[in-house]
């Protein structure tokens with residue numbers, strides 16, 4: 001599969017804004033956390049760069065890489081990689097979170113993005129990662145289990161009022 005998962009470059013501005021059109025305006029967090037309406041691309045890039053390097057992090061934030069999945073030059077989804085865990089992420093969020101735009105779902109893209117993000121995590125020096133997902137998000141936990149995710153537990157999430165699963169994926173070298 002010819003999917004490339006990588007951080008955005010300066011030259012990806014057109015692809016970034018094209019990719020955004022595939023997401024509902026009222027929930028862009030599946031596509032981007034950093035960009036806000038009206039923000040120039042260069043400003044967002046500066047934010048992403050600092051987050052990746054762990055510079056000037058807001059309280060409670062850990063270093064973070066936003067990786068985008070490119071297929072034929074188009075952005076079809078993204079993986080958010082948290083380089084370490086804190087109390088909040090251990091409860092919900094874990095090390096990685098992923099999303100694929102509706103028109104591109106059920107084609108194995110999320111599976112491939114997760115495969116590549118596991119290598120990214122290995123390169124960060126992590127030996128295991130936590131992933132959490134809603135108990136009824138079948139595609140998400142199918143992906144996690146495909147990569148030998150070990151279920152730690154199921155816990156009730158007070159904020160979203162739902163049962164979530166917390167998994168660990170061991171990262172063998």
Ligand SMILES: CC(C)(COP(=O)(O)OP(=O)(O)OC[C@H]1O[C@@H](n2cnc3c(N)ncnc32)[C@H](O)[C@@H]1OP(=O)(O)O)[C@@H](O)C(=O)NCCC(=O)NCCS
Pocket residue numbers: 030097098099100101104105106107108109110111112132133134137138139140142143
């Ligand atoms: C979850 C999500 C990333 C899956 O993306 P995707 O590209 O469709 O996933 P894949 O094509 O790699 O499919 C993964 C597995 O789930 C299965 N699957 C996909 N959609 C499914 C659905 N609606 N119902 C049941 N199984 C489904 C696939 O068949 C595949 O299993 P298989 O290999 O055994 O056949 C996508 O639905 C999404 O972005 N959802 C919204 C965001 C989200 O929930 N992210 C996860 C947060 S933890």
